[in-house]
Amino acid sequence: VAETRFASHTIVLRRLVKVREALMRMVTSNLWSVWRQSNTQRAQKVKNLILEDPWWDRVDYLLSFTEPIMSMIRFTDTDQPCLGEIYDGIDSMIEKIKAVINAKEQDPEEIFFKQVKSILIERWNKMTTPLHLLAFALTPRFYSTEILSLPGRVAPYRDAEVSEGYMAALARLFPDPEAQDQVMVEFGNFIAETGHSLLALRSKYKMDAHMW
Secondary structure, eight states: OOTTSTTHHHHHHHHHHHTHHHHHHHHTSHHHHHHGGGSHHHHHHHHHHHTOHHHHHHHHHHHHHHHHHHHHHHHHSSSSOOHHHHHHHHHHHHHHHHHHHHHHHOOTTOHHHHHHHHHHHHHHHHHOOHHHHHHHHTOGGGGSHHHHTSTTOOOGGGSHHHHHHHHHHHHHHOOSHHHHHHHHHHHHHHHHTTTOOHHHHHHTTTSOTTTO
């Protein structure tokens, strides 16, 4: 795995899982017994690890709750426009991680999940910008019935954090007060779906924002 490849440790663990049976055959073969004579302590440690079911269980668990993170990284590792999807994607990623961890830990206090979440939130807070929130607020599909009918979902402009973020972004992009007023009128029309054709309204869930 190249040193510059993201999540190289996770990639290596996935490959180990794929070749688990081959590794188990390797450490129980006669050739392994010959090799281990050159480094008995290390060879025995590797053999014990490979033949230890609890270790593989821990690997599977780690891979299961890091998969949403990997999926998010793969989603953003593209030349296609995706800025408007990142804010919502991070929220969804954390919820998926929570589901996996809670199913495994059975901990009402959610101690481990809270530790993982704090790391993710700290990282997200360092990289997020008002532009992320503006792009999210301008993504049509987040105003669609398919999205807003889901439990706990509200239109982006109704979220206080999002509103504060996109207002800050607009203020920086349009410093002139008259331009700001015009932009806010246009944004209001976008939210109210004023002037949109029926076809445009129907397609806002399925079409990418830059194409819509």
